[in-house]
Amino acid sequence: MLNPPQPSRADESAPIRLGALAPLTPPGWADAGRHLLAGLDLGVREANAAGGIHGRPLELVVRDTAADPQRATAAMEEFDALGAVAVVGEYHSVVARAAASRADALGLPFLCSSAVLDALTDRPTDWVARIAPAQSHGWRVYAGHVLDAGHRRIAVATQPSVYWASGTRILRDHLASRGGTVVELDTTARTPAALCDALADLGVTALLLLVGHPEPATTLVRAVRSDPRLTDVLIGAPAGQPELPSWSAMLAGSGAAVPFLRYLPADPGPLGSRVSDDLRGLLGEPPSFVALEGWDSIAVLSAMLRHHGTRRADLAASWSRTSVDGSRGPIRFSRAAGTTTWQWAWPPVHVADRDPAAPDRFRTLSAGGHP
Incomplete structure:
Protein backbone atom coordinates (compact mmCIF):
# COMPACT_ATOMS: atom_id res chain seq x y z
CA MET A 1 0.00 0.00 0.00
CA LEU A 2 1.28 3.47 -0.83
CA ASN A 3 1.99 5.75 2.09
CA PRO A 4 -0.72 8.42 2.45
CA PRO A 5 0.28 11.98 1.50
CA GLN A 6 1.74 13.89 4.42
CA PRO A 7 1.02 17.53 5.31
CA SER A 8 3.74 20.13 4.91
CA ARG A 9 5.73 20.99 8.02
CA ALA A 10 3.91 24.35 8.33
CA ASP A 11 0.57 22.53 8.48
CA GLU A 12 1.57 19.62 10.72
CA SER A 13 -0.55 20.74 13.68
CA ALA A 14 -3.17 22.92 11.98
CA PRO A 15 -6.77 21.70 12.29
CA ILE A 16 -8.34 20.13 9.23
CA ARG A 17 -11.56 22.01 8.61
CA LEU A 18 -14.76 20.28 7.57
CA GLY A 19 -17.85 22.31 6.72
CA ALA A 20 -21.14 20.99 8.10
CA LEU A 21 -24.66 21.84 6.92
CA ALA A 22 -27.78 21.13 8.98
CA PRO A 23 -31.27 22.63 9.48
CA LEU A 24 -31.07 23.89 13.05
CA THR A 25 -33.90 26.45 13.07
CA PRO A 26 -37.39 26.67 11.50
CA PRO A 27 -38.65 26.42 8.87
CA GLY A 28 -36.08 23.65 8.69
CA TRP A 29 -36.79 20.44 10.56
CA ALA A 30 -34.65 21.36 13.55
CA ASP A 31 -35.07 17.96 15.24
CA ALA A 32 -33.52 16.26 12.23
CA GLY A 33 -30.74 18.84 12.16
CA ARG A 34 -30.02 18.32 15.86
CA HIS A 35 -29.70 14.56 15.41
CA LEU A 36 -27.58 14.95 12.29
CA LEU A 37 -25.24 17.36 14.07
CA ALA A 38 -24.95 15.03 17.08
CA GLY A 39 -23.76 12.26 14.77
CA LEU A 40 -21.27 14.53 13.02
CA ASP A 41 -19.99 15.86 16.35
CA LEU A 42 -19.54 12.39 17.86
CA GLY A 43 -17.65 11.24 14.78
CA VAL A 44 -15.27 14.20 15.00
CA ARG A 45 -14.73 13.70 18.75
CA GLU A 46 -13.86 10.06 18.24
CA ALA A 47 -11.53 10.78 15.33
CA ASN A 48 -9.68 13.38 17.38
CA ALA A 49 -9.52 11.13 20.45
CA ALA A 50 -7.81 8.54 18.24
CA GLY A 51 -5.13 11.04 17.23
CA GLY A 52 -6.87 12.93 14.48
CA ILE A 53 -5.54 12.71 10.95
CA HIS A 54 -1.81 12.02 11.25
CA GLY A 55 -1.78 14.14 14.41
CA ARG A 56 -3.95 16.94 13.06
CA PRO A 57 -7.37 17.44 14.69
CA LEU A 58 -10.57 17.69 12.72
CA GLU A 59 -12.49 20.95 13.15
CA LEU A 60 -16.21 21.05 12.32
CA VAL A 61 -17.45 24.42 11.06
CA VAL A 62 -21.27 24.32 11.33
CA ARG A 63 -23.74 26.46 9.43
CA ASP A 64 -27.53 26.43 9.87
CA THR A 65 -29.37 26.13 6.56
CA ALA A 66 -32.89 26.55 8.02
CA ALA A 67 -34.16 24.63 4.95
CA ASP A 68 -33.08 27.54 2.72
CA PRO A 69 -31.15 26.65 -0.47
CA GLN A 70 -29.68 30.17 -0.68
CA ARG A 71 -28.23 29.87 2.81
CA ALA A 72 -26.65 26.57 1.81
CA THR A 73 -25.10 28.12 -1.27
CA ALA A 74 -23.70 31.00 0.78
CA ALA A 75 -22.33 28.55 3.35
CA MET A 76 -20.52 26.60 0.63
CA GLU A 77 -18.87 29.82 -0.52
CA GLU A 78 -17.82 30.51 3.07
CA PHE A 79 -16.43 27.00 3.56
CA ASP A 80 -14.41 27.42 0.37
CA ALA A 81 -12.97 30.71 1.61
CA LEU A 82 -12.16 29.18 5.01
CA GLY A 83 -10.13 26.42 3.38
CA ALA A 84 -12.41 23.52 4.31
CA VAL A 85 -11.17 20.32 2.69
CA ALA A 86 -14.69 18.89 2.43
CA VAL A 87 -18.31 19.44 3.51
CA VAL A 88 -20.75 17.02 5.16
CA GLY A 89 -24.37 17.00 6.21
CA GLU A 90 -27.77 18.41 5.26
CA TYR A 91 -31.17 16.80 5.63
CA HIS A 92 -33.52 18.66 3.27
CA SER A 93 -33.20 17.50 -0.34
CA VAL A 94 -33.78 20.85 -2.04
CA VAL A 95 -31.10 22.37 0.19
CA ALA A 96 -28.67 19.53 -0.41
CA ARG A 97 -29.22 19.94 -4.14
CA ALA A 98 -28.20 23.61 -3.95
CA ALA A 99 -25.14 22.69 -1.86
CA ALA A 100 -24.16 19.89 -4.24
CA SER A 101 -24.41 22.12 -7.29
CA ARG A 102 -22.19 24.72 -5.65
CA ALA A 103 -19.74 22.05 -4.48
CA ASP A 104 -19.41 20.87 -8.07
CA ALA A 105 -18.77 24.42 -9.29
CA LEU A 106 -16.23 25.17 -6.54
CA GLY A 107 -14.39 21.86 -6.67
CA LEU A 108 -15.19 21.22 -3.00
CA PRO A 109 -15.92 17.61 -1.96
CA PHE A 110 -19.40 17.25 -0.44
CA LEU A 111 -20.57 14.10 1.32
CA CYS A 112 -24.35 14.40 1.61
CA SER A 113 -25.42 12.67 4.79
CA SER A 114 -29.19 12.53 4.80
CA ALA A 115 -30.93 13.98 1.71
CA VAL A 116 -32.37 11.52 -0.80
CA LEU A 117 -33.46 13.34 -3.99
CA ASP A 118 -32.13 11.15 -6.81
CA ALA A 119 -30.39 13.83 -8.88
CA LEU A 120 -28.48 16.06 -6.49
CA THR A 121 -26.75 17.70 -9.45
CA ASP A 122 -27.76 18.37 -13.05
CA ARG A 123 -24.74 16.52 -14.40
CA PRO A 124 -22.53 13.65 -13.22
CA THR A 125 -19.86 14.87 -10.82
CA ASP A 126 -16.94 13.44 -8.86
CA TRP A 127 -17.17 16.16 -6.22
CA VAL A 128 -20.31 14.83 -4.52
CA ALA A 129 -21.13 11.53 -2.81
CA ARG A 130 -24.03 10.43 -0.67
CA ILE A 131 -24.60 8.23 2.39
CA ALA A 132 -28.44 8.23 2.32
CA PRO A 133 -30.23 6.06 -0.26
CA ALA A 134 -31.70 7.61 -3.39
CA GLN A 135 -35.40 8.46 -3.02
CA TYR A 263 -32.54 3.47 7.11
CA LEU A 264 -31.44 1.00 9.75
CA PRO A 265 -30.47 -2.69 9.70
CA ALA A 266 -32.59 -5.33 11.41
CA ASP A 267 -29.56 -6.15 13.60
CA PRO A 268 -27.36 -3.15 14.49
CA GLY A 269 -24.31 -5.25 15.33
CA PRO A 270 -21.65 -4.32 17.93
CA LEU A 271 -20.49 -1.09 16.24
CA GLY A 272 -24.02 0.16 15.58
CA SER A 273 -25.05 -0.60 19.16
CA ARG A 274 -22.01 1.18 20.58
CA VAL A 275 -22.50 4.28 18.41
CA SER A 276 -26.23 4.36 19.24
CA ASP A 277 -25.49 4.19 22.96
CA ASP A 278 -22.98 7.04 22.70
CA LEU A 279 -25.42 9.14 20.69
CA ARG A 280 -28.16 8.50 23.22
CA GLY A 281 -25.83 9.98 25.85
CA LEU A 282 -25.25 13.09 23.74
CA LEU A 283 -28.89 13.60 22.74
CA GLY A 284 -30.62 12.54 25.95
CA GLU A 285 -33.00 10.42 23.84
CA PRO A 286 -32.80 7.48 21.42
CA PRO A 287 -30.88 8.46 18.29
CA SER A 288 -32.62 8.38 14.93
CA PHE A 289 -31.11 6.93 11.77
CA VAL A 290 -30.34 10.57 10.86
CA ALA A 291 -27.83 10.73 13.73
CA LEU A 292 -26.20 7.53 12.49
CA GLU A 293 -25.99 8.98 8.99
CA GLY A 294 -24.00 11.85 10.49
CA TRP A 295 -21.62 9.52 12.31
CA ASP A 296 -21.13 7.40 9.20
CA SER A 297 -20.29 10.52 7.16
CA ILE A 298 -17.41 11.44 9.47
CA ALA A 299 -16.19 7.82 9.54
CA VAL A 300 -15.99 7.91 5.73
CA LEU A 301 -14.22 11.27 5.50
CA SER A 302 -11.79 10.38 8.30
CA ALA A 303 -10.74 7.25 6.43
CA MET A 304 -10.39 9.16 3.18
CA LEU A 305 -8.25 11.84 4.79
CA ARG A 306 -5.97 9.26 6.44
CA HIS A 307 -5.39 7.32 3.23
CA HIS A 308 -5.57 9.99 0.54
CA GLY A 309 -4.49 13.25 2.19
CA THR A 310 -6.19 16.64 2.44
CA ARG A 311 -6.06 17.87 -1.17
CA ARG A 312 -9.59 18.34 -2.42
CA ALA A 313 -8.90 16.78 -5.81
CA ASP A 314 -7.39 13.68 -4.21
CA LEU A 315 -10.44 13.26 -1.99
CA ALA A 316 -12.82 13.64 -4.92
CA ALA A 317 -10.88 10.96 -6.80
CA SER A 318 -11.06 8.47 -3.94
CA TRP A 319 -14.80 7.76 -3.44
CA SER A 320 -14.66 4.48 -5.37
CA ARG A 321 -11.54 3.38 -3.46
CA THR A 322 -13.10 3.95 -0.04
CA SER A 323 -14.39 1.12 2.12
CA VAL A 324 -15.45 1.83 5.71
CA ASP A 325 -17.22 -0.09 8.46
CA GLY A 326 -20.17 2.18 9.18
CA SER A 327 -22.61 2.05 12.06
CA ARG A 328 -25.17 0.40 9.75
CA GLY A 329 -22.93 -1.81 7.64
CA PRO A 330 -19.95 -1.70 5.27
CA ILE A 331 -19.92 1.51 3.21
CA ARG A 332 -18.67 1.53 -0.38
CA PHE A 333 -19.47 3.99 -3.15
CA SER A 334 -20.45 3.32 -6.73
CA ARG A 335 -22.34 4.95 -9.60
CA ALA A 336 -25.93 3.85 -8.98
CA ALA A 337 -28.32 3.99 -11.91
CA GLY A 338 -30.29 7.23 -12.11
CA THR A 339 -28.01 9.18 -9.79
CA THR A 340 -25.44 11.84 -10.70
CA THR A 341 -23.15 11.42 -7.68
CA TRP A 342 -21.16 8.69 -5.97
CA GLN A 343 -23.58 6.65 -3.88
CA TRP A 344 -23.56 4.11 -1.05
CA ALA A 345 -25.70 1.47 -2.78
CA TRP A 346 -27.39 0.69 -0.56
CA PRO A 347 -27.88 1.55 3.09
CA PRO A 348 -30.27 -0.82 4.88
CA VAL A 349 -33.95 0.06 4.40
Whole structure:
Protein backbone atom coordinates (compact mmCIF):
# COMPACT_ATOMS: atom_id res chain seq x y z
CA MET A 1 0.00 0.00 0.00
CA LEU A 2 1.28 3.47 -0.83
CA ASN A 3 1.99 5.75 2.09
CA PRO A 4 -0.72 8.42 2.45
CA PRO A 5 0.28 11.98 1.50
CA GLN A 6 1.74 13.89 4.42
CA PRO A 7 1.02 17.53 5.31
CA SER A 8 3.74 20.13 4.91
CA ARG A 9 5.73 20.99 8.02
CA ALA A 10 3.91 24.35 8.33
CA ASP A 11 0.57 22.53 8.48
CA GLU A 12 1.57 19.62 10.72
CA SER A 13 -0.55 20.74 13.68
CA ALA A 14 -3.17 22.92 11.98
CA PRO A 15 -6.77 21.70 12.29
CA ILE A 16 -8.34 20.13 9.23
CA ARG A 17 -11.56 22.01 8.61
CA LEU A 18 -14.76 20.28 7.57
CA GLY A 19 -17.85 22.31 6.72
CA ALA A 20 -21.14 20.99 8.10
CA LEU A 21 -24.66 21.84 6.92
CA ALA A 22 -27.78 21.13 8.98
CA PRO A 23 -31.27 22.63 9.48
CA LEU A 24 -31.07 23.89 13.05
CA THR A 25 -33.90 26.45 13.07
CA PRO A 26 -37.39 26.67 11.50
CA PRO A 27 -38.65 26.42 8.87
CA GLY A 28 -36.08 23.65 8.69
CA TRP A 29 -36.79 20.44 10.56
CA ALA A 30 -34.65 21.36 13.55
CA ASP A 31 -35.07 17.96 15.24
CA ALA A 32 -33.52 16.26 12.23
CA GLY A 33 -30.74 18.84 12.16
CA ARG A 34 -30.02 18.32 15.86
CA HIS A 35 -29.70 14.56 15.41
CA LEU A 36 -27.58 14.95 12.29
CA LEU A 37 -25.24 17.36 14.07
CA ALA A 38 -24.95 15.03 17.08
CA GLY A 39 -23.76 12.26 14.77
CA LEU A 40 -21.27 14.53 13.02
CA ASP A 41 -19.99 15.86 16.35
CA LEU A 42 -19.54 12.39 17.86
CA GLY A 43 -17.65 11.24 14.78
CA VAL A 44 -15.27 14.20 15.00
CA ARG A 45 -14.73 13.70 18.75
CA GLU A 46 -13.86 10.06 18.24
CA ALA A 47 -11.53 10.78 15.33
CA ASN A 48 -9.68 13.38 17.38
CA ALA A 49 -9.52 11.13 20.45
CA ALA A 50 -7.81 8.54 18.24
CA GLY A 51 -5.13 11.04 17.23
CA GLY A 52 -6.87 12.93 14.48
CA ILE A 53 -5.54 12.71 10.95
CA HIS A 54 -1.81 12.02 11.25
CA GLY A 55 -1.78 14.14 14.41
CA ARG A 56 -3.95 16.94 13.06
CA PRO A 57 -7.37 17.44 14.69
CA LEU A 58 -10.57 17.69 12.72
CA GLU A 59 -12.49 20.95 13.15
CA LEU A 60 -16.21 21.05 12.32
CA VAL A 61 -17.45 24.42 11.06
CA VAL A 62 -21.27 24.32 11.33
CA ARG A 63 -23.74 26.46 9.43
CA ASP A 64 -27.53 26.43 9.87
CA THR A 65 -29.37 26.13 6.56
CA ALA A 66 -32.89 26.55 8.02
CA ALA A 67 -34.16 24.63 4.95
CA ASP A 68 -33.08 27.54 2.72
CA PRO A 69 -31.15 26.65 -0.47
CA GLN A 70 -29.68 30.17 -0.68
CA ARG A 71 -28.23 29.87 2.81
CA ALA A 72 -26.65 26.57 1.81
CA THR A 73 -25.10 28.12 -1.27
CA ALA A 74 -23.70 31.00 0.78
CA ALA A 75 -22.33 28.55 3.35
CA MET A 76 -20.52 26.60 0.63
CA GLU A 77 -18.87 29.82 -0.52
CA GLU A 78 -17.82 30.51 3.07
CA PHE A 79 -16.43 27.00 3.56
CA ASP A 80 -14.41 27.42 0.37
CA ALA A 81 -12.97 30.71 1.61
CA LEU A 82 -12.16 29.18 5.01
CA GLY A 83 -10.13 26.42 3.38
CA ALA A 84 -12.41 23.52 4.31
CA VAL A 85 -11.17 20.32 2.69
CA ALA A 86 -14.69 18.89 2.43
CA VAL A 87 -18.31 19.44 3.51
CA VAL A 88 -20.75 17.02 5.16
CA GLY A 89 -24.37 17.00 6.21
CA GLU A 90 -27.77 18.41 5.26
CA TYR A 91 -31.17 16.80 5.63
CA HIS A 92 -33.52 18.66 3.27
CA SER A 93 -33.20 17.50 -0.34
CA VAL A 94 -33.78 20.85 -2.04
CA VAL A 95 -31.10 22.37 0.19
CA ALA A 96 -28.67 19.53 -0.41
CA ARG A 97 -29.22 19.94 -4.14
CA ALA A 98 -28.20 23.61 -3.95
CA ALA A 99 -25.14 22.69 -1.86
CA ALA A 100 -24.16 19.89 -4.24
CA SER A 101 -24.41 22.12 -7.29
CA ARG A 102 -22.19 24.72 -5.65
CA ALA A 103 -19.74 22.05 -4.48
CA ASP A 104 -19.41 20.87 -8.07
CA ALA A 105 -18.77 24.42 -9.29
CA LEU A 106 -16.23 25.17 -6.54
CA GLY A 107 -14.39 21.86 -6.67
CA LEU A 108 -15.19 21.22 -3.00
CA PRO A 109 -15.92 17.61 -1.96
CA PHE A 110 -19.40 17.25 -0.44
CA LEU A 111 -20.57 14.10 1.32
CA CYS A 112 -24.35 14.40 1.61
CA SER A 113 -25.42 12.67 4.79
CA SER A 114 -29.19 12.53 4.80
CA ALA A 115 -30.93 13.98 1.71
CA VAL A 116 -32.37 11.52 -0.80
CA LEU A 117 -33.46 13.34 -3.99
CA ASP A 118 -32.13 11.15 -6.81
CA ALA A 119 -30.39 13.83 -8.88
CA LEU A 120 -28.48 16.06 -6.49
CA THR A 121 -26.75 17.70 -9.45
CA ASP A 122 -27.76 18.37 -13.05
CA ARG A 123 -24.74 16.52 -14.40
CA PRO A 124 -22.53 13.65 -13.22
CA THR A 125 -19.86 14.87 -10.82
CA ASP A 126 -16.94 13.44 -8.86
CA TRP A 127 -17.17 16.16 -6.22
CA VAL A 128 -20.31 14.83 -4.52
CA ALA A 129 -21.13 11.53 -2.81
CA ARG A 130 -24.03 10.43 -0.67
CA ILE A 131 -24.60 8.23 2.39
CA ALA A 132 -28.44 8.23 2.32
CA PRO A 133 -30.23 6.06 -0.26
CA ALA A 134 -31.70 7.61 -3.39
CA GLN A 135 -35.40 8.46 -3.02
CA SER A 136 -36.44 6.13 -5.83
CA HIS A 137 -34.79 3.18 -4.07
CA GLY A 138 -36.35 3.67 -0.63
CA TRP A 139 -39.75 4.84 -1.81
CA ARG A 140 -40.18 1.83 -4.08
CA VAL A 141 -39.58 -0.37 -1.05
CA TYR A 142 -42.25 1.63 0.75
CA ALA A 143 -44.71 1.35 -2.15
CA GLY A 144 -44.20 -2.40 -2.14
CA HIS A 145 -45.07 -2.51 1.56
CA VAL A 146 -48.28 -0.54 0.98
CA LEU A 147 -49.32 -2.95 -1.78
CA ASP A 148 -48.46 -5.99 0.33
CA ALA A 149 -50.71 -4.56 3.07
CA GLY A 150 -53.63 -4.75 0.63
CA HIS A 151 -53.98 -1.10 -0.41
CA ARG A 152 -54.74 -0.35 -4.06
CA ARG A 153 -56.55 3.01 -3.96
CA ILE A 154 -54.18 5.49 -2.36
CA ALA A 155 -54.22 9.26 -1.83
CA VAL A 156 -51.16 11.43 -1.31
CA ALA A 157 -51.40 14.75 0.53
CA THR A 158 -48.80 17.04 -1.03
CA GLN A 159 -47.14 20.46 -0.87
CA PRO A 160 -45.40 22.21 -3.78
CA SER A 161 -41.78 21.00 -3.79
CA VAL A 162 -39.37 19.26 -6.13
CA TYR A 163 -38.91 16.61 -3.44
CA TRP A 164 -42.62 15.91 -2.90
CA ALA A 165 -43.29 15.96 -6.66
CA SER A 166 -40.53 13.42 -7.15
CA GLY A 167 -41.97 11.23 -4.38
CA THR A 168 -45.44 11.39 -5.90
CA ARG A 169 -44.08 10.34 -9.29
CA ILE A 170 -42.14 7.41 -7.81
CA LEU A 171 -45.18 6.16 -5.89
CA ARG A 172 -47.55 6.61 -8.84
CA ASP A 173 -45.27 4.79 -11.29
CA HIS A 174 -44.54 1.90 -8.93
CA LEU A 175 -48.10 1.43 -7.72
CA ALA A 176 -49.72 1.81 -11.15
CA SER A 177 -47.55 -0.94 -12.61
CA ARG A 178 -48.93 -3.26 -9.92
CA GLY A 179 -52.61 -2.41 -10.08
CA GLY A 180 -52.69 0.53 -7.69
CA THR A 181 -53.90 4.08 -8.24
CA VAL A 182 -52.67 7.33 -6.70
CA VAL A 183 -54.84 10.43 -6.24
CA GLU A 184 -52.95 13.66 -5.44
CA LEU A 185 -54.53 16.11 -2.96
CA ASP A 186 -52.82 19.51 -2.75
CA THR A 187 -52.90 20.65 0.88
CA THR A 188 -52.39 24.28 -0.13
CA ALA A 189 -55.77 24.23 -1.89
CA ARG A 190 -57.74 22.37 0.82
CA THR A 191 -58.41 22.76 4.51
CA PRO A 192 -57.91 19.60 6.62
CA ALA A 193 -61.70 19.21 6.77
CA ALA A 194 -61.97 19.48 2.98
CA LEU A 195 -59.20 16.95 2.57
CA CYS A 196 -61.09 14.52 4.83
CA ASP A 197 -64.22 15.07 2.71
CA ALA A 198 -62.23 14.22 -0.41
CA LEU A 199 -60.82 11.05 1.17
CA ALA A 200 -64.31 9.89 2.11
CA ASP A 201 -65.72 10.69 -1.34
CA LEU A 202 -62.88 8.94 -3.16
CA GLY A 203 -63.08 5.79 -1.07
CA VAL A 204 -59.32 5.51 -0.63
CA THR A 205 -57.89 3.07 1.91
CA ALA A 206 -54.54 4.81 2.51
CA LEU A 207 -53.36 8.41 2.81
CA LEU A 208 -49.64 9.09 2.44
CA LEU A 209 -48.30 12.33 3.89
CA LEU A 210 -45.96 14.05 1.45
CA VAL A 211 -45.88 17.24 3.51
CA GLY A 212 -43.67 19.00 6.03
CA HIS A 213 -43.43 18.39 9.76
CA PRO A 214 -44.68 19.64 12.15
CA GLU A 215 -47.15 21.42 9.86
CA PRO A 216 -49.24 20.52 8.08
CA ALA A 217 -48.46 16.87 8.89
CA THR A 218 -49.61 16.87 12.52
CA THR A 219 -52.82 18.79 11.78
CA LEU A 220 -53.70 16.36 9.00
CA VAL A 221 -53.12 13.35 11.23
CA ARG A 222 -55.40 14.76 13.92
CA ALA A 223 -58.09 15.57 11.35
CA VAL A 224 -58.09 12.11 9.77
CA ARG A 225 -57.89 10.27 13.10
CA SER A 226 -60.90 12.19 14.45
CA ASP A 227 -63.11 11.67 11.38
CA PRO A 228 -65.42 8.63 11.91
CA ARG A 229 -65.71 8.16 8.15
CA LEU A 230 -61.97 7.46 7.91
CA THR A 231 -61.49 4.99 10.76
CA ASP A 232 -60.08 2.31 8.45
CA VAL A 233 -57.85 4.61 6.39
CA LEU A 234 -54.14 3.91 6.82
CA ILE A 235 -51.96 6.99 7.31
CA GLY A 236 -48.42 6.63 6.02
CA ALA A 237 -45.34 8.86 5.96
CA PRO A 238 -42.63 7.56 3.62
CA ALA A 239 -40.38 10.57 4.26
CA GLY A 240 -39.85 9.45 7.87
CA GLN A 241 -41.59 12.16 9.90
CA PRO A 242 -42.53 9.70 12.73
CA GLU A 243 -38.86 8.81 13.31
CA LEU A 244 -38.03 11.88 15.42
CA PRO A 245 -39.23 12.34 19.02
CA SER A 246 -41.19 15.52 18.23
CA TRP A 247 -43.72 13.45 16.25
CA SER A 248 -44.65 11.40 19.29
CA ALA A 249 -44.52 14.43 21.58
CA MET A 250 -47.01 16.33 19.44
CA LEU A 251 -49.34 13.49 18.49
CA ALA A 252 -48.97 10.88 21.26
CA GLY A 253 -51.15 7.88 20.40
CA SER A 254 -52.56 9.55 17.27
CA GLY A 255 -49.09 9.36 15.72
CA ALA A 256 -48.78 5.59 16.19
CA ALA A 257 -49.35 3.01 13.44
CA VAL A 258 -48.09 5.41 10.74
CA PRO A 259 -45.64 3.40 8.59
CA PHE A 260 -42.46 5.19 7.52
CA LEU A 261 -39.04 4.45 6.06
CA ARG A 262 -36.07 3.86 8.37
CA TYR A 263 -32.54 3.47 7.11
CA LEU A 264 -31.44 1.00 9.75
CA PRO A 265 -30.47 -2.69 9.70
CA ALA A 266 -32.59 -5.33 11.41
CA ASP A 267 -29.56 -6.15 13.60
CA PRO A 268 -27.36 -3.15 14.49
CA GLY A 269 -24.31 -5.25 15.33
CA PRO A 270 -21.65 -4.32 17.93
CA LEU A 271 -20.49 -1.09 16.24
CA GLY A 272 -24.02 0.16 15.58
CA SER A 273 -25.05 -0.60 19.16
CA ARG A 274 -22.01 1.18 20.58
CA VAL A 275 -22.50 4.28 18.41
CA SER A 276 -26.23 4.36 19.24
CA ASP A 277 -25.49 4.19 22.96
CA ASP A 278 -22.98 7.04 22.70
CA LEU A 279 -25.42 9.14 20.69
CA ARG A 280 -28.16 8.50 23.22
CA GLY A 281 -25.83 9.98 25.85
CA LEU A 282 -25.25 13.09 23.74
CA LEU A 283 -28.89 13.60 22.74
CA GLY A 284 -30.62 12.54 25.95
CA GLU A 285 -33.00 10.42 23.84
CA PRO A 286 -32.80 7.48 21.42
CA PRO A 287 -30.88 8.46 18.29
CA SER A 288 -32.62 8.38 14.93
CA PHE A 289 -31.11 6.93 11.77
CA VAL A 290 -30.34 10.57 10.86
CA ALA A 291 -27.83 10.73 13.73
CA LEU A 292 -26.20 7.53 12.49
CA GLU A 293 -25.99 8.98 8.99
CA GLY A 294 -24.00 11.85 10.49
CA TRP A 295 -21.62 9.52 12.31
CA ASP A 296 -21.13 7.40 9.20
CA SER A 297 -20.29 10.52 7.16
CA ILE A 298 -17.41 11.44 9.47
CA ALA A 299 -16.19 7.82 9.54
CA VAL A 300 -15.99 7.91 5.73
CA LEU A 301 -14.22 11.27 5.50
CA SER A 302 -11.79 10.38 8.30
CA ALA A 303 -10.74 7.25 6.43
CA MET A 304 -10.39 9.16 3.18
CA LEU A 305 -8.25 11.84 4.79
CA ARG A 306 -5.97 9.26 6.44
CA HIS A 307 -5.39 7.32 3.23
CA HIS A 308 -5.57 9.99 0.54
CA GLY A 309 -4.49 13.25 2.19
CA THR A 310 -6.19 16.64 2.44
CA ARG A 311 -6.06 17.87 -1.17
CA ARG A 312 -9.59 18.34 -2.42
CA ALA A 313 -8.90 16.78 -5.81
CA ASP A 314 -7.39 13.68 -4.21
CA LEU A 315 -10.44 13.26 -1.99
CA ALA A 316 -12.82 13.64 -4.92
CA ALA A 317 -10.88 10.96 -6.80
CA SER A 318 -11.06 8.47 -3.94
CA TRP A 319 -14.80 7.76 -3.44
CA SER A 320 -14.66 4.48 -5.37
CA ARG A 321 -11.54 3.38 -3.46
CA THR A 322 -13.10 3.95 -0.04
CA SER A 323 -14.39 1.12 2.12
CA VAL A 324 -15.45 1.83 5.71
CA ASP A 325 -17.22 -0.09 8.46
CA GLY A 326 -20.17 2.18 9.18
CA SER A 327 -22.61 2.05 12.06
CA ARG A 328 -25.17 0.40 9.75
CA GLY A 329 -22.93 -1.81 7.64
CA PRO A 330 -19.95 -1.70 5.27
CA ILE A 331 -19.92 1.51 3.21
CA ARG A 332 -18.67 1.53 -0.38
CA PHE A 333 -19.47 3.99 -3.15
CA SER A 334 -20.45 3.32 -6.73
CA ARG A 335 -22.34 4.95 -9.60
CA ALA A 336 -25.93 3.85 -8.98
CA ALA A 337 -28.32 3.99 -11.91
CA GLY A 338 -30.29 7.23 -12.11
CA THR A 339 -28.01 9.18 -9.79
CA THR A 340 -25.44 11.84 -10.70
CA THR A 341 -23.15 11.42 -7.68
CA TRP A 342 -21.16 8.69 -5.97
CA GLN A 343 -23.58 6.65 -3.88
CA TRP A 344 -23.56 4.11 -1.05
CA ALA A 345 -25.70 1.47 -2.78
CA TRP A 346 -27.39 0.69 -0.56
CA PRO A 347 -27.88 1.55 3.09
CA PRO A 348 -30.27 -0.82 4.88
CA VAL A 349 -33.95 0.06 4.40
CA HIS A 350 -37.01 -1.11 6.31
CA VAL A 351 -40.55 0.06 7.02
CA ALA A 352 -41.48 0.71 10.64
CA ASP A 353 -44.12 2.43 12.75
CA ARG A 354 -44.69 3.47 16.35
CA ASP A 355 -46.45 0.85 18.46
CA PRO A 356 -49.99 1.96 19.44
CA ALA A 357 -49.50 0.22 22.81
CA ALA A 358 -46.32 2.23 23.47
CA PRO A 359 -45.75 5.12 21.02
CA ASP A 360 -42.12 5.50 22.09
CA ARG A 361 -41.42 1.98 20.82
CA PHE A 362 -40.89 1.14 17.14
CA ARG A 363 -42.18 -1.92 15.31
CA THR A 364 -40.50 -3.30 12.18
CA LEU A 365 -43.22 -3.98 9.61
CA SER A 366 -41.01 -5.17 6.77
CA ALA A 367 -37.25 -5.64 6.67
CA GLY A 368 -34.75 -6.22 3.94
CA GLY A 369 -37.19 -5.05 1.30
CA HIS A 370 -36.26 -4.53 -2.34
CA PRO A 371 -37.73 -2.10 -4.89
